Amino acid sequence: MTLLTAEHEAIRDAVREFAETEIEPIAREYDDPGAVQFPREVFQEAAELDFLAPHYPEEYGGAGMDFLGSVIVHEEFNRADPGIGTAVLTGKFGTEMILEYGDEWQKSEFVRPVLEGEAVCGTSISEPDAGSDVAGMRTTAEKDGDEWVLNGSKTWASNSPVAEFMVVMAKTTPDAGHNGISAFIVPTETDGFEVERDIEKMGLRASPTAEINISNARVPEDHLVGEVDRGFAQLMEFFNENRILVAANALGAAAGAFRHAYEYAQEREAFDQKISDFQGLQWKLADMKTDIETARSTTYRAAGEVMAENDPRHLASIAKYYASEICEDVCSEAIQIHGGYGYTREFPPEKFYRDARVQKIVEGTSEIQKNIIYDSIDEANR
Ligand SMILES: Cc1cc2nc3c(=O)[nH]c(=O)nc-3n(C[C@H](O)[C@H](O)[C@H](O)COP(=O)(O)OP(=O)(O)OC[C@H]3O[C@@H](n4cnc5c(N)ncnc54)[C@H](O)[C@@H]3O)c2cc1C
Structure with missing residues (x-):
């Protein structure tokens, strides 16, 4: 059974098209160590299409979708390019707490302009x-x-x-x-x-x-x-949801690196055959795909807890921990499948690896996630 409805499939198609035409082609422009910059134009375009946070209420600039809608956006933006994908969606980092705990004035003064692309x-x-x-x-x-x-x-x-x-x-x-x-x-x-x-x-x-x-x-x-004095509790509350979106960032980056590796393996030849004909490479790609689909299942299940208004803490940490760990492995294997070319800036995997590595650190490192996972083992989930 799939959790995805026709509405989810439609948003995935629309977001994928946007990400492949507006994000992927400019990825390298934003990768110069000397010129760190925020892609404000893409941020504004994403806002116009309601892609920044589709699960926010319409009155504050969202699309009134469920939480899985936002998970899909994070996944697809990062699949196109984890640098711009994560950067653009981090442009709203701060609205979560205001939306949940702020008053009406704060929501219209600070959340709405961000969701409309006018403020970061x-x-x-x-x-x-x-x-x-x-x-x-x-x-x-x-x-x-x-x-x-x-x-x-x-x-x-x-x-x-x-x-x-x-x-x-x-x-x-x-x-x-x-x-x-x-x-x-x-x-x-x-x-x-x-x-x-x-x-x-x-x-x-x-x-x-x-x-x-x-x-x-x-x-x-x-x-x-x-x-x-309630800021820490407020922070932890929204981190539970945000960690699922970080998992989606990592999952999307892994899926993007996989796509590049798969396509390269169909074209590159060695020993008079396509490298994808070597069983060793097929198994590598099968392992990568298994990791990605397992991360996707866990991430969507954690999103399901949010939508069911259950406490997502346990599954959110599992999803964030697992997706960010396999993301590093999958990106590394994508470099390996590209051979020497994988180690150059001429092919995407090295950028995926560098950009997405951060997901193991932000919003609680992998070690902190393991602390949370252990601490939240209870009678119900044992
Ligand atoms: C690119 C980037 C963007 C960021 N953006 C933001 C942002 O917008 N806002 C913001 O506030 N922060 C941001 N951060 C900071 C990020 O949240 C922290 O780096 C992260 O929480 C880890 O803290 P630290 O770097 O001080 O490492 P430390 O806490 O010093 O940890 C060092 C090591 O010790 C381990 N460790 C620490 N405590 C434990 C423990 N109890 N059990 C086991 N292991 C432990 C850690 O897992 C890690 O391996 C960002 C970081 C990066 C790299």
Whole structure:
């Protein structure tokens, strides 16, 4: 039985066509180490077609589809190119928490413009000395009259050099660990909010990532998202869903690398035959395909938990962990099938490998996912 309805099949066809015509041809333009840039035009076109987050309600710029609709978009964008695919869809990173915990004013002022392609955002959690250990963050927010005053240093802030606003996580009760963190919308033009340094990365160069210095940055009190000191819980809630979308990014990248490897194997000849005639290569491709379909099943099943309004935590971590791990393996095998050409910038697999490698690190590393998977084994899923 397939989970996919005719509506899902239709969105897949439309997204695939868009990704193959608008994303794939420009992939290399955005891969220059010296010119990290965000593909804003593709972002705007994707917004016009309701591809940024089809599962968001229509009143905030979504398409009112189910969550699987968004999973399919993430998969197809990354299948065309994991650099631009992930970058474009990360342009909405920050709207998730506002949509779930923000008030009506915040949703129309900040979520809607992003979904309409007029603004880009990001979420800034990580700090130089606190990544996996979110509660170890040191950035603070103190109330002063009807404003919040933020101070601290952030790193790995995706989109911060190009974003209109960031959702910044800061300690509001510094001694309370996880229970002392809150979320704030910080427009990037706010005095005291400075992008300090672009970080040069091995891939994903269509997605600018930077260090931020926050020094007495003031935001009005209505820029607090959700409740004071509940930011960590809010973050974990939306991470459960977002990890399924990261799984879809990885799954899509694996499927794209596989497509290139399969097609190359039908053309390349060695020892007077197509290399696809060697059983060794057929088995390699069969293993890659098995990994991809298994990741797809797990990812869709996790999406099904979201749609059934069940707690997706356990399956979301399994999907994210599995898809990102097999993605690296599949991309590596795609390089291998291309032989020496696979190690060059003239063929796509090396770019797929570099761009998609990040999926094992972001939104909780593979090791953190395994901690979550172990911790969420209970009587029902044992
Ligand atoms: C390209 C890119 C984009 C990013 N974008 C963003 C963004 O937009 N916003 C943002 O806030 N952050 C972002 N990040 C940061 C990312 O979320 C962190 O890198 C990640 O959470 C890991 O944190 P860390 O780098 O500090 O590694 P550390 O936490 O220092 O981990 C180092 C190693 O120790 C392991 N480890 C740590 N704790 C445990 C444990 N309890 N059990 C087992 N192993 C453990 C880790 O798995 C890892 O292998 C981005 C990172 C990258 C590379």
